[in-house]
Amino acid sequence: xxxxxxxxxxxxxxxxxxxxxxxxxxxxxxxxxxxxxxxxxxxxxxxxxxxxxxxxxxxxxxxxxxxxxxxxxxxxxxxxxxxxxxxxxxxxxxxxxxxxxxxxxxxxxxxxxxxxxxxxxxxxxxxxxxxxxxxxxxxxxxxxxxxxxxxxxxxxxxxxxxxxxxxxxxxxxxxxxxxxxxxxxxxxxxxxxxxxxxxxxxxxxxxxxxxxxxxxxxxxxxxxxxxxxxxxxxxxxxxxxxxxxxxxxxxxxxxxxxxxxxxxxxxxxxxxxxxxxxxxxxxxxxxxxxxxxxxxxxxxxxxxxxxxxxxxxxxxxxxxxxxxxxxxxx
Amino acid sequence: xxxxxxxxxxxxxxxxxxxxxxxxxxxxxxxxxxxxxxxxxxxxxxxxxxxxxxxxxxxxxxxxxxxxxxxxxxxxxxxxxxxxxxxxxxxxxxxxxxxxxxxxxxxxxxxxxxxxxxxxxxxxxxxxxxxxxxxxxxxxxxxxxxxxxxxxxxxxxxxxxxxxxxxxxxxxxxxxxxxxxxxxxxxxxxxxxxxxxxxxxxxxxxxxxxxxxxxxxxxxxxxxxxxxxxxxxxxxxxxxxxxxxxxxxxxxxxxxxxxxxxxxxxxxxxxxxxxxxxxxxxxxxxxxxxxxxxxxxxxxxxxxxxxxxxxxxxxxxxxxxxxxxxxxxxxxxxxxxxxxxxxxxxxxxxxxxxxxxxxxxxxxxxxxxxxxxxxxxxxxxxxxxxxxxxxxxxxxxxxxxxxxxxxxxxxxxxxxxxxxxxxxxxxxxxxxxxxxxxxxxxxxxxxxxxxxxxxxxxxxxxxxxxxxxxxxxxxxxxxxxxxxxxxxxxxxxxxxxxxxxxx
Numbered sequence: 001x002x003x004x005x006x007x008x009x010x011x012x013x014x015x016x017x018x019x020x021x022x023x024x025x026x027x028x029x030x031x032x033x034x035x036x037x038x039x040x041x042x043x044x045x046x047x048x049x050x051x052x053x054x055x056x057x058x059x060x061x062x063x064x065x066x067x068x069x070x071x072x073x074x075x076x077x078x079x080x081x082x083x084x085x086x087x088x089x090x091x092x093x094x095x096x097x098x099x100x101x102x103x104x105x106x107x108x109x110x111x112x113x114x115x116x117x118x119x120x121x122x123x124x125x126x127x128x129x130x131x132x133x134x135x136x137x138x139x140x141x142x143x144x145x146x147x148x149x150x151x152x153x154x155x156x157x158x159x160x161x162x163x164x165x166x167x168x169x170x171x172x173x174x175x176x177x178x179x180x181x182x183x184x185x186x187x188x189x190x191x192x193x194x195x196x197x198x199x200x201x202x203x204x205x206x207x208x209x210x211x212x213x214x215x216x217x218x219x220x221x222x223x224x225x226x227x228x229x230x231x232x233x234x235x236x237x238x239x240x241x242x243x244x245x246x247x248x249x250x251x252x253x254x255x256x257x258x259x260x261x262x263x264x265x266x267x268x269x270x271x272x273x274x275x276x277x278x279x280x281x282x283x284x285x286x287x288x289x290x291x292x293x294x295x296x297x298x299x300x301x302x303x304x305x306x307x308x309x310x311x312x313x314x315x316x317x318x319x320x321x322x323x324x325x326x327x328x329x330x
Numbered sequence: 331x332x333x334x335x336x337x338x339x340x341x342x343x344x345x346x347x348x349x350x351x352x353x354x355x356x357x358x359x360x361x362x363x364x365x366x367x368x369x370x371x372x373x374x375x376x377x378x379x380x381x382x383x384x385x386x387x388x389x390x391x392x393x394x395x396x397x398x399x400x401x402x403x404x405x406x407x408x409x410x411x412x413x414x415x416x417x418x419x420x421x422x423x424x425x426x427x428x429x430x431x432x433x434x435x436x437x438x439x440x441x442x443x444x445x446x447x448x449x450x451x452x453x454x455x456x457x458x459x460x461x462x463x464x465x466x467x468x469x470x471x472x473x474x475x476x477x478x479x480x481x482x483x484x485x486x487x488x489x490x491x492x493x494x495x496x497x498x499x500x501x502x503x504x505x506x507x508x509x510x511x512x513x514x515x516x517x518x519x520x521x522x523x524x525x526x527x528x529x530x531x532x533x534x535x536x537x538x539x540x541x542x543x544x545x546x547x548x549x550x551x552x553x554x555x556x557x558x559x560x561x562x563x564x565x566x567x568x569x570x571x572x573x574x575x576x577x578x579x580x581x582x583x584x585x586x587x588x589x590x591x592x593x594x595x596x597x598x599x600x601x602x603x604x605x606x607x608x609x610x611x612x613x614x615x616x617x618x619x620x621x622x623x624x625x626x627x628x629x630x631x632x633x634x635x636x637x638x639x640x641x642x643x644x645x646x647x648x649x650x651x652x653x654x655x656x657x658x659x660x661x662x663x664x665x666x667x668x669x670x671x672x673x674x675x676x677x678x679x680x681x682x683x684x685x686x687x688x689x690x691x692x693x694x695x696x697x698x699x700x701x702x703x704x705x706x707x708x709x710x711x712x713x714x715x716x717x718x719x720x721x722x723x724x725x726x727x728x729x730x731x732x733x734x735x736x737x738x739x740x741x742x743x744x745x746x747x748x749x750x751x752x753x754x755x756x757x758x759x760x761x762x763x764x765x766x767x768x769x770x771x772x773x774x775x776x777x778x779x780x781x782x783x784x785x786x787x788x789x790x791x792x793x794x795x796x797x798x799x800x801x802x803x804x805x806x807x808x809x810x811x812x813x814x815x816x817x818x819x820x821x822x823x824x825x826x827x828x829x830x831x832x833x
Contacts, residue, residue, distance in 0.1 A: 197696045199688040206685060209676040216633060216671050217686040217739060218657035276676045 030321045031268055031282065034314075035289045042296035049299055056178060062291035063180035064089075064255075066284075067239040068262045069269070070191035071232030073283050076266055077195075078207040078228055079275025080128070080135035085236045085262055087146035088120055089255025092240030094150045097159040097250025106166040110241045117237025120146070121230030128229065129222045143259065150252040159250035170246030180242045187235065192280045200227060208275025264311065265290045268318050289314075335362040337525050338383070338414075338494055343392035345378050347726075352378040354550045355392065360494065363523040365516060367536040367557075369569050370546035370758065375728075376529055379546070380496055383527075384416050385409040397493075413493035417483045417500055419756075425472035430454040432471055433486045457485045461515055476619075477508030484515060495519060496527040501535055502756055505619045506819070513538060531758060532785075533562050545569055569759050577763070578791030579770040583610045585794070587645075589778035590661070590747045592630060595639035599625045600802045603639070607747065607778040612769060614793025615782045616818045622802040623782040624666050627749040631663040632656040644746060657686055662745035664736055666752045666782070668729070672736035675725040679717055680706045682724050682735050687742040709738040714764065730761025737768070748772065751782045766792060786815045798822050 043050040068085050075082045092113040099109035120142070127138045172179045195201035203224045206214035215221045236255075243254055269286025271278030293314060297307050338360040345353040352375055360366050370376055381387040383394070385404025394401045396412065409415075423432050430451040431438075439449045454467035463481050471479060480500060487495050497516075501509055516539050519526055530536060536543055537557060545552040545568045552568050586609030595603040600622050607613045615623040628634045630641060632650040641648055643659055650656045653663070665671035674682050683706040684691060691702045707720060713734045717727055724735050733753065740748065750769065754762040769792065773779055783789045789796060790813045798806040798821040806821040 193696075197699075199692055199695075199697060202681060202685065202688060202697070205677060205681075206674050209674045210670070213665075213671050213674055214685075216631075216653050216663065216665055217674075218652075218654040218743070219685075220652070220654055 031270065031285045031289060031318060034318065035285060035292060038289070038292050038296060042292065042299065046296070046299040049296060054295070054299070056176075056181070058288075058291045058295045059181045059184075060178045061295060062287050063178070063184040064239045064243050065258065065261050065265055065290065066184040066287045067187045067242070068232070068236050068258065069265045069283050069287050070187050070280065071228075071235040072262050072266045073191065073269070073271055073278065073280055074195070074204055074228045075135070075232050076263075076271050076273060077204050077275055077278055078225065079211070080225075080228070081263070081273075082124075082135065082139045082229070082232050083259050084120075084124065084139040084142035084146060085232065086255040086258040087143045087150065088117060088233050088236035089240040089243065089258060090150035090252060091120070091146050092117060092237035093244045093250050093254040094153045094159070094252055096241055096244055097162065098153060100162045100166065101159050101250075106163055110169075113241055114234060114237045117233040117235075117240075118230055120237075121233035122226065124233065125226040125229040129225055147252075147256065150254075154250065154252045156252060158252070160248065162248065166245055167248060168245070170242050170244070170248075180246065183238070183242060187238075188280065188284060195280050200224065204228065205276060208272075208277070210276075261290060264315050268315065336360070337362040337397060339395040340383070341393045341395065343379075343382055343389045343394065345382060345387065346390045353382070353389065356546065356551050358544055358551060358554070360525050360527060361542075362493075362525055363520060364541040365520050365526045365528055365539050367528045367530060367540035367543040368546060369529075369531065369533070369536060369543060369565060375546055376498070380416055380418075380498060380529070383409070383494075383496060384414060410490055413491055414496070415487035415490065415492045415494070416496040417480065417487065417498065419498050419502060421479055421483050423471045423479055423482060426470065428468050428470055429458075429465055429474075429482050429485075430467035432482055433457070433467075433489050435486070437490070453489065454485065457488050461485065461488075461518060463511065463515075475508070476503045477505065477511060480504070480508075480512070481515065484519075488519075492524055494525045494527065496529070498529050499531070499756060500528070501530060501532060503619075509535075531756065533565055536565070537562070566759055577766075577787070579767050581612075581770065581773075581794060583770075583774040585610045586776060588642075589644060590630070590780075591642040592626075593640045593642070595626065595629055595641075596637045597625065597629050597634060598637070600629060603799075603802075603804050605797055605804065605807075607780055609746075609776045609778050610773050611794045612773055612779045612781055612792055614789045614796040615780060615799060616786075616789055616796050617799035617822045619784070620801075621799040621822060623799055624751055625802070626799070627663060627751050627780065627782060630656070631661055631749060633663070657743050657745070660744075660746040661749070662740040662743055662747070663749045664733075664740050664751060664753055666755070668732055668736060668756070673724045673732050676723055678721045679710065679715065679724055679727075679735055680720040683709050683738040683742060686739050687744075690742070705742070706738070709742060713738055713768065728758075728761075730757035730764075733757055733761070733765065737765070741772075745777070747778045747780070749780045749782070752784065753781065754783070754785070754788060762788075786818065789818070790815070 039050070048054055068089070072082060072085065095116055096109045096113040099112060100106055124138055124142055127133045128135050169179055174182055195204065203214065203219050206217070206219060207221055207224060211221060240255060244250055265286040266283055267273060267286070268289055269278065269283035271283060290311075293311065294307065297310065302310070336359045340356060340358045342355045342357055343353050344355050356379070368376070368379070378387070382389050384406050385408060386406050396414070424435065427435070430447070433454045434450045439446045439453070441449070451467040458465050458467070458481070461481065461484070463478070465474065465478055465481065471482060474482065484495070500512055504512060516526055516528065528536070528540060540557050542554055542556055543560070543565065544554040545565065547569060588606045589609045591606040593604045603622070603626055605613070615626065617623050625634065629636050630650070632652045632655050641650060643661070648659055650659065650661070656663070669675070674685060677685070680703060684702050688697060691698045691705070703720065710717070710720060715727075715731050715734045715738070717731060724732055727735065753765050753769070757765070769779055769781070781789070781792055794810065796808045796813065796818065797804055798808065798818055800822055808817065
């Protein structure tokens with residue numbers, strides 16, 4: 001027996017316009033297509049772009065932003081935002097480097113820096129959850145204050161002179177692949193599993209889509225939010241340690257302005273700034289797009305200031321396309 | 331069809347969405363100055379129809395003829411200017427602004443380059459006086475009751491010389507007193523030759539107000555009838571497309587032990603509420619909006635803080651700190667506001683149904699998606715949720731099917747006590763009956779059920795006992811032989827204060 005509902009569905013399927021399908025597909029794959037187009041353009045304009053050395057280079061350049069972007073994805077999916085990531089990177093860099101210079105073993109110093117990240121996540125979560133300060137304001141305050149902490153700790157001066165073994169994390173290779181890239185890949189895999197295969201990931205989508213319905217479904221919303229900000233600050237500290245190892249000097253300005261690159265990558269990756277929808281696989285594309293754009297523009301000698309213009313335009317264009325696709329789907 | 335003053339004609343309107351055919355060559359015509367009710371089973375059809383008429387979406391095919399001219403490529407603003415307005419279920423008011431500012435929002439009256447507040451207030455006052463209501467144009471909208479806010483919406487439409495006013499379930503949020511106002515105003519509009527397209531599931535109102543009624547089912551036009559030539563049974567028959575048996579299923583089950591006992595429950599809005607529910611029993615909570623019915627459910631469920639009171643579950647006193655706690659201990663809630671509190675609109679049916687019970691599917695940290703699919707499919711089949719697959723977003727379903735999803739989510743947690751807060755609000759007759767049947771089945775399985783409803787017939791038809799609340803207090807408990815709408819209303823409105831019987 002056929003139900004009338006099944007019947008209508010079939011008729012509608014048959015009638016769907018091809019043109020609409022194309023528009024839909026174009027906008028859904030806008031970022032991957034843009035990425036492809038950029039790769040083609042840059043490889044025509046610069047012979048050194050599509051070399052294996054440069055490709056590895058791109059991946060290494062995006063690793064810091066990539067690691068943080070995974071955490072930022074969770075934050076934005078819940079409808080929040082984290083402006084403090086760059087400064088958390090700075091604090092991690094300064095604390096790990098100060099400890100190492102004081103003679104602490106690199107592993108112990110790194111673990112300490114990661115713990116600082118966790119504690120910062122708890123504190124940020126506290127103000128958002130218990131005091132009710134909006135995420136934008138809370139993390140804006142921490143962005144400013146923690147940068148100050150980084151500068152005062154080192155009196156504004158860079159710290160250097162670390163044990164040689166520490167350089168492996170940022171400069172080493174395993175099987176020809178830079179260690180930072182491997183760390184980034186592992187973080188993406190971890191993030192994917194967390195978001196798609198665990199209860200925690202499901203609740204993240206729930207909170208972003210409808211926080212009150214999530215609470216009334218019996219989910220501990222506060223606890224989930226704590227976990228999210230802890231995750232993001234932890235990953236920022238991890239990124240900070242990798243960055244420190246790569247540049248081999250503890251700069252108090254480390255990570256400054258990274259929050260914007262990270263947020264841009266996540267939004268380019270299709271994560272809705274309003275929360276509730278987006279995929280970690282999209283974020284990978286977003287991160288790569290940012291990396292290819294920066295790298296390619298340097299190769300064809302676009303000056304830094306013009307790069308900013310291009311990045312701004314790309315962000316606006318990508319999100320505009322995404323918005324238009326929502327409208328056609330309505 | 332006779333040509334008597336047809337103001338708006340829809341001709342073979344068809345709207346397709348990917349995978350769904352929302353309107354199937356729908357043809358309808360509306361006369362000038364009539365109240366034309368639209369009844370139908372499917373919520374999605376209704377909203378698509380409204381959006382088509384107001385120009386918010388373009389139909390896939392078909393034409394719309396308004397005042398003798400074919401309308402093409404509309405927008406909501408264009409249709410408003412042409413005299414077509416809609417009062418949506420969610421009001422388009424800005425609560426921080428005043429009544430007059432809202433009425434003239436986007437069309438402010440200007441003088442010398444500045445807003446002329448005096449003129450706007452004067453014109454607003456004229457419209458409101460004409461409608462026979464006493465609202466101060468200078469008042470902030472947020473200070474008004476829902477009923478008055480609706481009137482501000484109507485005033486807004488009138489200020490732009492509305493010729494067709496669509497009202498989408500206008501009675502749903504209103505109390506009985508406010509309903510009277512609404513009826514008066516609709517009749518007034520009609521006398522001013524405004525065509526009112528009145529969308530409602532409540533047949534009582536349709537018979538009270540409408541001149542004609544059109545029935546739409548599964549996206550298809552079924553029939554248009556003169557109200558004076560039809561009756562309730564015929565309408566229900568046409569809406570459902572099949573004979574409905576008795577409205578409410580027979581209660582045949584044994585009542586067991588007390589499942590939930592609440593004593594002296596006190597919150598900022600409730601005073602000393604005490605009651606109990608037995609296994610297999612459906613307890614009805616009656617009262618006006620704001621009487622404390624929803625608040626009682628939310629307090630027991632741990633959604634709002636409790637100042638005082640004890641909760642005993644299956645003979646054991648429990649402390650419930652939050653909704654998660656309540657669910658773990660065996661209390662479930664189907665919330666009143668489906669959109670805000672019930673569904674997770676962007677998530678799929680599957681993810682909605684399993685949302686409260688993910689612990690059951692988790693193997694360590696990871697969700698066992700095979701088991702999840704299996705169990706949620708079982709629930710979808712059991713409750714007959716109409717959807718192509720488990721993976722479509724809940725937002726694409728009709729109200730009735732969304733409600734079934736919310737219900738499934740609560741049922742997955744295997745509660746002993748279930749609170750149903752307005753379980754049939756805004757859903758069609760067919761789905762209503764399925765929900766009633768389901769509630770009875772759940773009771774027969776030994777669940778204790780507390781049902782909150784503003785629809786008297788449903789409360790009377792379903793409840794084994796009814797408790798009436800008024801202003802945060804329990805004022806009367808009624809046994810089935812005492813049930814009548816008049817008695818319940820009298821207690822609910824505080825009318826029988828001197829003989830309040832409290833045990």
